[in-house]
Amino acid sequence: MLVEGVRDYAILMLDTNGVVQSWNAGVEAISGYTADQVIGQHFSVFYPPEAVAKSWPAHELKVARQTGRFEDEGWRMRRDGSRYWANVVITALRDDEGEVIGFSKIVRDLSDRREQEEMLRESEERFRLLVDGVKDYAIFMLTPEGYIASWNAGAQAMKGYDASEIIGQHFSIFYPPDANARHWPEHELKMARSTGRFEDEGFRVRKDGSRFWANVVITALYDHRGELRGFGKVTRDLTVRKQIEELQRTERRMNEFLAMLGHELRNPLSPLQSALDILDMKPNDPAAVDWTRKVFGRQVRHLSRLVDDLLDVSRITSGKVALRFENVDLAGLVQETVDGMRPQIEARRHNLKIELPAAPLLVRGDPTRLAQIVTNLVANASKYTPDGGDIRVTLEHEDPFATLTVADTGIGLAPALIPQMFDLFVQGDRALDRKEGGLGIGLTLVKHLTELHGGTVAAASPGLRQGSQFVVRLPVLADQSNAPFGAPTPAVAAERFKVLIVEDNADVARSLAMLVEMLGHRVELVNDGNLAVAAALAFVPDLVLLDIGLPGMNGYEVARAMRAERTLRNAVLVACTGYGQEDDRRRVQEAGFDRYLIKPLHVGDLEQILAAMAGRRAAERGASGD
Numbered sequence: 001m002l003v004e005g006v007r008d009y010a011i012l013m014l015d016t017n018g019v020v021q022s023w024n025a026g027v028e029a030i031s032g033y034t035a036d037q038v039i040g041q042h043f044s045v046f047y048p049p050e051a052v053a054k055s056w057p058a059h060e061l062k063v064a065r066q067t068g069r070f071e072d073e074g075w076r077m078r079r080d081g082s083r084y085w086a087n088v089v090i091t092a093l094r095d096d097e098g099e100v101i102g103f104s105k106i107v108r109d110l111s112d113r114r115e116q117e118e119m120l121r122e123s124e125e126r127f128r129l130l131v132d133g134v135k136d137y138a139i140f141m142l143t144p145e146g147y148i149a150s151w152n153a154g155a156q157a158m159k160g161y162d163a164s165e166i167i168g169q170h171f172s173i174f175y176p177p178d179a180n181a182r183h184w185p186e187h188e189l190k191m192a193r194s195t196g197r198f199e200d201e202g203f204r205v206r207k208d209g210s211r212f213w214a215n216v217v218i219t220a221l222y223d224h225r226g227e228l229r230g231f232g233k234v235t236r237d238l239t240v241r242k243q244i245e246e247l248q249r250t251e252r253r254m255n256e257f258l259a260m261l262g263h264e265l266r267n268p269l270s271p272l273q274s275a276l277d278i279l280d281m282k283p284n285d286p287a288a289v290d291w292t293r294k295v296f297g298r299q300v301r302h303l304s305r306l307v308d309d310l311l312d313v314s315r316i317t318s319g320k321v322a323l324r325f326e327n328v329d330l331a332g333l334v335q336e337t338v339d340g341m342r343p344q345i346e347a348r349r350h351n352l353k354i355e356l357p358a359a360p361l362l363v364r365g366d367p368t369r370l371a372q373i374v375t376n377l378v379a380n381a382s383k384y385t386p387d388g389g390d391i392r393v394t395l396e397h398e399d400p401f402a403t404l405t406v407a408d409t410g411i412g413l414a415p416a417l418i419p420q421m422f423d424l425f426v427q428g429d430r431a432l433d434r435k436e437g438g439l440g441i442g443l444t445l446v447k448h449l450t451e452l453h454g455g456t457v458a459a460a461s462p463g464l465r466q467g468s469q470f471v472v473r474l475p476v477l478a479d480q481s482n483a484p485f486g487a488p489t490p491a492v493a494a495e496r497f498k499v500l501i502v503e504d505n506a507d508v509a510r511s512l513a514m515l516v517e518m519l520g521h522r523v524e525l526v527n528d529g530n531l532a533v534a535a536a537l538a539f540v541p542d543l544v545l546l547d548i549g550l551p552g553m554n555g556y557e558v559a560r561a562m563r564a565e566r567t568l569r570n571a572v573l574v575a576c577t578g579y580g581q582e583d584d585r586r587r588v589q590e591a592g593f594d595r596y597l598i599k600p601l602h603v604g605d606l607e608q609i610l611a612a613m614a615g616r617r618a619a620e621r622g623a624s625g626d
Helices: 025-031 049-053 056-067 111-133 153-159 177-181 184-195 239-281 286-317 330-340 342-347 367-383 442-452 506-518 529-539 555-563 582-590 603-624
Strands: 009-014 069-077 083-094 100-109 137-142 197-205 211-222 228-237 326-329 351-355 362-365 390-398 401-408 456-460 468-475 498-502 522-526 543-547 572-577 595-598
Touching (some): 025 100, 056 069, 056 083, 184 197, 184 211, 184 228, 211 239, 326 330, 330 342, 330 351, 330 362, 330 367, 362 367, 367 401, 442 456, 529 555, 572 582, 572 603
Parallel strands (some): 351 390, 498 522
Antiparallel strands (some): 009 100, 083 100, 137 228, 211 228, 390 401, 401 468, 456 468
8 A cells, every 4th residue: 555655656566577567656657657558568668769779678677686776867758658857776576595586666757856957957058168168258266265176268368378287276376476475366365255256457477477457356156055165256358458548648648748848848938039039129238138148048958957858768768878876975965966956946935954964975876867866856846835835855874775855845745646656747736827847757757767776766745735755765885984986176277279160050050169269269160061071180179069960971970080080089079969869879989079968068068178178288298297
């Protein structure tokens, strides 16, 4: 009664040959056969043709006879020809002597479970195909500890690793050294674990060591019990987008820079034009002439400074600047540089305070470039500090560094601006009149020049309208007893020299000739490169001021031709050029020039060259006993 009443299981008896001997209601419910239809039939009637063809029913009985039991899952046939998925258990029945007298067979219909499993398998397969087929995203799984557990084609294309070489590795392998040093991968997993999800953008590293800009989403994965099973990680390569954004940002800055440059160039040109008009109207008025002279001096210096800054930032940022290192007393250099800026500071009634160490503070550096660092920082403080504000310049010895701090009570810095302060063309908020002036390249020069000296620079500010400070740290010399190199040369009595000027621009040539004549020297002018060598042979100059961009022969060719002439070998050749790049300086040296001057020429440069020539001549006379 128990067996016959069971409907969820087909329970039947087989003889030793597999012929059905008994039947229950479960057989009819599952297979559709009634008792009279199945008793006496071989149990292979329940098997599909392919299983019968390979004698699978006989195999089941053979295994059950040998081992006592056989269990299997597979397709079985109903009476109507439909199939169902069955779990089958066949047990050998033995008599007291151990002889097999038949078999019991219990069958369960697992079609519903099979269907669910198949649906799940197909779903998983579709998902696997979806993930594996994605090429634009790196999609992979991490263990709870952060080790890579799966890998898709997008991950391989993006990062360069095959699945066989990356699965089992820790995902920190994709992060640059600085990110690993601050344990950023671990931080990402911690945030994903605590909030369920973490998103970030930053540089990641490919197998070949190259970097790419990535958007990363990490999702914590929990099972039905709420236990962490791992993390899903999706990465997008946004390098192209990042490059486009950078280009757009650069274009925007360049447009702003060009607008600033136009403004800054027009500012000095306007008073220059006005000064010329006044001089035309009052050519004999001493006051007008004196005012015009001062205007021209100020505005030409301003234009020269703008051009020098542009050339400097181009050379320095491209790594083409050569520093001339010597031992420098930084305390003395800061004092001298700031003292030279006092007229600018006093014009805006700034309260300047300088705090320097009592003893010399020696660093190894280029004094011209170090002075440029100080000048730009102090000028920046003055530019952004309202009239009457405070500027403090402090130099301290904090071994192994010399720390220079320039602080002000000016307009301050917005927090978002501080990380960009040293980028090219970046400036703080400016009024429409832009009376402060500048191109937004001074701090870029400070940063690069400081780094070329092995130092660092940082900006800080409590916030807008709360002032700011810039701190430069430079390594000091271990031996502070070394005297600085480059002591000033004593003045030498004036000498009269013959100076040949080779310049095709008539205004430049004539104004330069007037300057040299006013310094007490004899001058000859030539405006063509082809005539320069013949003129030099006739004049035999002591000094040749030679333009590079000449018609006919250029300045390099003229210099080489002059050096080939025996009578001109002792002449001092000075290149006068508007080109100041490192390659131009190299070509000047290779052509045989002794020095070069960047246009516009300053009378101080000429006086220095002439003084050096006078000093050399005096030394030669002393050596000969004359």
